[in-house]
Amino acid sequence: MSSKGPGTAFAAALAAAALALAACGSSDPPGGGGGSGEPRTLTLWHYESADSAMGVAWTEAIRQFEAGHPNVKVKVEEKGFEQIQKTAGMVLGSDQAPDIMEYNKGNATAGLLSKQGLLTDLTEQVTKRGWDKLLSPSLRTTARYDERGVMGSGNWYGIPNYAEYVMVYYNKDAFEKQGVKVPTTLDEFTAALDTFVKAGITPIAVGGAEYPAQQIMYQLALSKAQRPWVDAFELYKGRVDFHGPEWTYGATTFADWVKKGYIAKDSASLKAEDMGVGFISGKYPIMVSGSWWYGRVAGEVKNFTWGSFLWPGNRLHAGSSGNLWVVPEKSKNKDLAYDFIDITMKKDIQNRLGNAGGVPVAADPAAITDEKNKELIENFNKLTAEDGLAYYPDWPAPGYYDVMVAGAQELINGAKTPSQVLDEFARPYDENLADIGG
Template sequence: MKRRTAAAAGILAVGALALTACSSGGDEPAASGSSGSGDYAGQTLTVMHYEGEDSAMGIAWNKAIDIFEQETGATVNLQTTAFEDLNSSAEQLFDSSDAPDVSEYNKGNGTAGQLASIGVIQNLDKYYDEYGWGDKLASGIDTIAKYDENGVMGSGDWYGVPNYGEFVFLYYNKDMFDQYGLTVPTTMDELESDMQTFVDNGITPLTTSAQEYPMGQLWYQLALSQADRQWVNDYQLYQNPVDWTGKEVTYASSTLQDWISKGYISKDVSGMTAEDAGLQFINGESPMFYSGSWWYGRMLSDITDFNFGITNWPETTLTPGSGGNIWVIPAQSKNPDLAAKFIDITMSPEVQNLLGDSGGLPVAADASQITDPDAQTLISLFNEVNDKDGLSFYPDWPTPDFYGDLNSVMQGLVNGTYDATSANAQLGTYYEDYVSTVQ
């Protein structure tokens, strides 16, 4: 594998993903490539995804299934799984007789890029030509849909179809903040002062999960708050060596170590899943939860006993986020053409508008049709990030194994196996072991 070329240097200078820039018009047919004739009656399409039924994406994909079945006459066999389960099993599953025909999958070099480079997911160039999906993807969104022969995102052939955006921000319990006379933090000093107030009143302020992705994303956000775009390019694209004793990762790990020692983060998070952390916030047990827009629809539907708000992380330009997870067609798909028809329906205005009104961030919606005030709140927050060219992808993307590596180090930081210095040294070893193979 060769070192990434200079042509990739600008990939992470992500263009605006604002919804208003991605409108595809309101008078398109529901699915431009579907015949609607029922020609596929008797056939079954196996669809796999890991979205909750009440999430924005889950609601939208259920609508897409209904439209697909009506227009094609085929039947959908829906298989739901967990993000972590598919993340660890996709290489074997997608190349086996048990492969779904079309599946949601994690984007980035270490996941979709890895599978593209070894032929486990199909090249989608002909379907992009047939359905015109590329015309619906804004600059920046399409970065995660293309991979070169080495699995490097941003150039090469089409291997996935992103149909929503996502980013990470702070959920907060308005009622708990009001109870203790606190305001939404706009600086790190204010955030830490708020957390100390909660601790003084016997409340652990920030729920997270070290077993799964939330704490790793929090670590990355803290690093990003001290970083610039070049650091992101170095970390994600290997343009220059990453200094694992530098200010970015030093601040991230030392801040987390400090917050754990002060009780801002419970040591219980070492064994908690993302679902556990999310439920602590939903149930009103924790006043703050740092996680992604993929939770937003569920928060709207499940939180009934208090008011919550959302805000971007204080004092930062850069934020974890990107185009959303992507639809891929596995190598062993039995119905790739039918799978492409289903993907096209998920890109239709009817489904995209529903996704937006349900609390998601669609990439091909008619913005004028999204009037829900909660959806507008999320879009406004997303546009704040885009206006600063802030989307900086995710911490686990640089290597195929870094998701598990980062989680294990976060757990060690919580339970005391690592301090900040040794945590960064271990992360650096994991990272450099892979980077040395692609330079």
Template sequence: MKAISKLALALGVSMLLSTTVHAEDKTFKIWWYEDAASAAGITWKKALETFQEKHPDVKVQFELKTFDQITKSGTMILNSVEAPDLMEYNKGNAVAGLAASQGLLTDLGDVAKQRGWDKVLSDASNQLSRYDEKGIYGNGPLIGVANYGEFVSVFYNENMFKEAGVEVPKTLEEMEKVMDVFVKKGVTPIAEAANDYPAQHLMYLFALSKADPKWVNDFQAIRTPLDTAPFVYAGQKLQEWVKKGYISKDSTGLKAPDMANLFETGKSPMVVTGTWYGAQFGAIKNFKASQFLFPGNVISPASTGNIWVVPKNAKNKDLAYDFIDITLSKDNQALFGNSGGLPIAADPAMVTDPVGKIEVELFNKLVAQNGLGFYPDWPVPGYYDVMLKATQAVIGGSVTPEEFAERLKEPYDEVQGDQ
């Protein structure tokens, strides 16, 4: 009897442990940092609902992070046992490339072929999802999956433009004349935020106006010491625009939500930002918002969107792959476009939303003119903070344009010399 009891007890403990492990295996952890009102936030929430319907026995643990959290702590998170099964990650050498070079991300090459992602996404769409052993984009293992596109443009208040008697500018000179009209009315034309990423986009637009595709490729791939001439010009224009009242010096203390609020409440008729704000601005009730490409530029900050990555330490990789499947489905991609976003693999006929249609049209124009300039903080690890502080300083007037450019050159050339 004692032997039987011991056997029963052992079997019971074994079954309990098995059940515990099984329960843990049925938890899917996913993180992203898109606002709930954004096209990505709306679409991925729907994807989670679809995922739950397909996996009723799985417990979903979703956590909303911030861009800063992932950018600054991403590698520590990925290298820990707390890493989720799937997370949104910023592309580029400084973030995704760094994590890939440290072996923290799962190679998705074989999975992409098995699940048909390679049929949905072109080689060009996967360019920012591949990184070599040094963490430089364009080649190497596939460590991420993009499912949308994005670009920086000028959103504007159609009502305020009409009341001021101005039209959408086609050149930078015309844009400055439009802004002069608003300045005379006591209105700051462009809502800006230099205590966050937005001001870097305006700065980079100025730099790209003096650049060509070769400069962009050399800059992003860290091929040569930094040619600072475009950045000196960018610093000059930022200070000129502050002096003329086109952007506020007070923007040095503002973050992206503050900037968006200035535009949404009609305090500024324009805001220079990305398509991730398309859904939010398209939902404004008290005026009609539309957008145009930064006038005079052939190249703009633009790329495929942030990528889904599966940490090497992820416990439920198959569930992560199932979720990616859903986000790349025709229905989910159409929802992305009809929520004011820019889908990467949608059937154009299924996108009927006015904002989505405009964004697809403008993005296609950028692609056709070889105008995808990527983003300025990508090349070097830690460059985001360097660029944020330098841009703040040049807008605030505490450094000269030349000193601003030198702040960007020093850490860049240090990494470039190691290539």
């Protein structure tokens, strides 16, 4: 995620399950550490809900970890996506740093912390444990950062054990009622949105106060983009014109969608959770968001039939590896952290993640039994095969997430013109580029 996971804190039940299983049987741990001796605690932060695919898989990973490390208890601390996003730099520089945590990938987050010396260089462990062999080249991009904190090369500072991409979730019953077919082009998508508006229905659930709105704007920009533009914007491999056709189309069309009623004018204050609940309850027939919602949608939608499709007409889509396991430099139990990462990369944990509605990076395809989950994974494999992952709009520069959120809110509220918002996007981007010597 974009950016995101859904922005929900994982349930306290996950921590309770971890502690309750601390006395499980013993065996030699995968990494050879923590098998005997004095009691130890591995402090773990992540922000996935307990019923998400990652939450389900990691609960099992905790069980296996504690079974193989009988003297170790895993202490899961409840955090939220926004909380970690805003305070990670300060916390990781203190003695309150966890031993391992899930953290957002990209230049503005993991890249910045690596440049500041707050993350452990995992390169030796990657080679030793073969994690690199489990990740495709496109997934490795977000795990490695150079001395400038720019992703794509340099040392390994994180390990993703799942992948993600932005798609369109839709209410099949609502589509059928309005005579709308699954669109295959952006023009067909726009026509479908018009049909819902004419029926008095706001079609798209949006959370303007967090990541969802900016991802819609980015999908629109990507409809006019090619790979060199993405590499220039995300990897600094060229100059970016924020008033060029890509961002101009994205911002202008997004603002136009608000005016046309595709997006509610009061959505600027709504969070990702509000968006998800709005779709799951049937209030909105469409939700544009990431695969991190898949397991929850599958588990909670009760009153209608739903499905998903890739953003119509795009060759490029917001998406990447999932968030990273990072080990803070101040971690007191790095050996245990490495062992836990190792377990989450095991095939049975990867299979569990896939069957729970996630996108695993090292699963056995034959072990994924649910047809919807197979479709989710097949669509992701299609994107990676076509080099279609375009990362996320808030990644390039430190603090860019807040800039993107504010810009999307201003477009929803009509507080600023698309051109003014694009000026706001350009300023911190250009400042960061100058700061790193670009």
